[in-house]
Amino acid sequence: MQDIKPLYEAILEGREKDAEALTREAVQSGVDPTRIVKEGVIPAMAEAGRRFECTEFFVPDLLLASRAMKAALRILGNATDPLGRVVIGTVKGDLHDIGKNLVAALLEGAGFEVIDLGYNVQPEQFVKAVQDKNANVVALSALLTTTMGSMRLTIDALKQAGIRDRVKVLVGGAPITQKFADEIGADGYGDNAAEAVTVARRCLAV
């Protein structure tokens, strides 16, 4: 049995080149890609998220880990069935995407398929992506107090398109609170990127 630990450490420590080489090596020597994902990639990103949550890790650490994770996943392809399919974006009017990128990375690292629409995403774009990709989670980010209202508009657009019941809506970002999430009828709220993963899993019961 080939040891997956070095790959786990390479991802956690954000060593992109090493993660890539170790993944290739493992695949070439016949290790089951599913095992590489389940025993290497997912635990590494879970640990990165845990460290971020208890402030042992900061944004750069998480971004580097996610970069290393992506290098591994590029080689592994769709080795595992995704836990769910997430459409994520920073809402209309808001150009900030660091927080959204961290959430996207941790969701992907946890085994979700993530469709990242970027920032300043119009409500209609979320609707279309849910329809086109058959997503079951919509994750909305806002950093500005002035753009929080776009979250409500996005939920309204999902309702109007008749697909609100098909998806779980998660919200987060600096000015967002559980109370606000409840007010606008979101299904879940995460206080930080790591919690977003917990909330996504809880909402889908996976």
Added chain:
Amino acid sequence: MATAITPQKRSPWPAVASPSNTPTGSRAVHAPVLTGIDARARHLMPIALEQLVANGPVITDGAWGTELQARGLDPGDIPDLWNLARPEAVAEVAQAYIDAGSQIILTNTFGANRIRLGDHVPASQVPEINRRGVQLSRQAAAGRALVFASIGPTGKLLLTNEVTPETLATAFTEQAQALAEGGADALVIETMADLTEATIALEAAKTTGLPVVACMVFDTGKDKDRTLMGITPEQAARALTEAGADAIGANCGVGIERYVPVCRRLRNATQRPVWIKPNAGCPTVVEGRITYNTSPAEFAAHVPDLRAAGASFIGGCCGTNPRFIQAIAQSLHPTAFEDSTLARRGREGGQAQQGLHEPEDSTGSEAAPR
């Protein structure tokens, strides 16, 4: 220190004038005015920050964005564009801070770099927006306050290759040069989370020959004493001092009480004066409006702690307004306040305390300007 003045040139800049030298008239000036701000002299030699603060903390200003919104700026619109579109409103904000007792005011140029403004105005307008920003503050100051021009972050991450160091250097150099041309007394680099970006901005600002204050925002981690990127006050102070900053600081953040220990740690890690401009607490949303939970009086109650922790420049960031500056002035200069303002206000109907105890609110500011 590159921008220190030689001892024999010291005389034009006594740090603080006595209250009796302050301009009289209808405006309430609660803090002593910094004197010796002579345009001709300034061209001969930049001001020396260390001498400016030799006699105690200097009062800076409060938030601009929310003040402009109070004058009709739509939430989500870019404040910097008002330097050309609504200069009278920008001048009013500057004036309000000077009237409240600011000895240093900043400029409405926080986001006026070509990376942030690029999608909204032609690149050729960027220097003009910066020059106008300084001119508006200078006209409002009319010699009663110094003008330190504001440089904020670009909002792009070096770490994810969203932007290159060269692009940052070009943008910050362009902005700094325009601010210097507009007549700034010094430059203030604010709200930086990334030490690399802060250092690039500092190096660009230093090319003007003006004194430079370099500030970061500490709002992350268990004790809210790291920047978003994980930088500690000690790391910031050492690196920015090394890179030639004339003062080191912290602005924005999660409230004034958290910045007392941050100030002490900056103080212990650098010989340079320390600049502190905290938020009025954390923003919360009440009935769709942004509310900051600290009142001017609560804010000012921490000013003695901040002073004891070694702050040489004290003002406010998001959620603060001229009433906070008044409260700071009252805390730092109780005698001047009692002698002039209280007496005058008393004659005008006992309104001296008006507003000092009300909770603050404002709409549409950034929860965290990064």
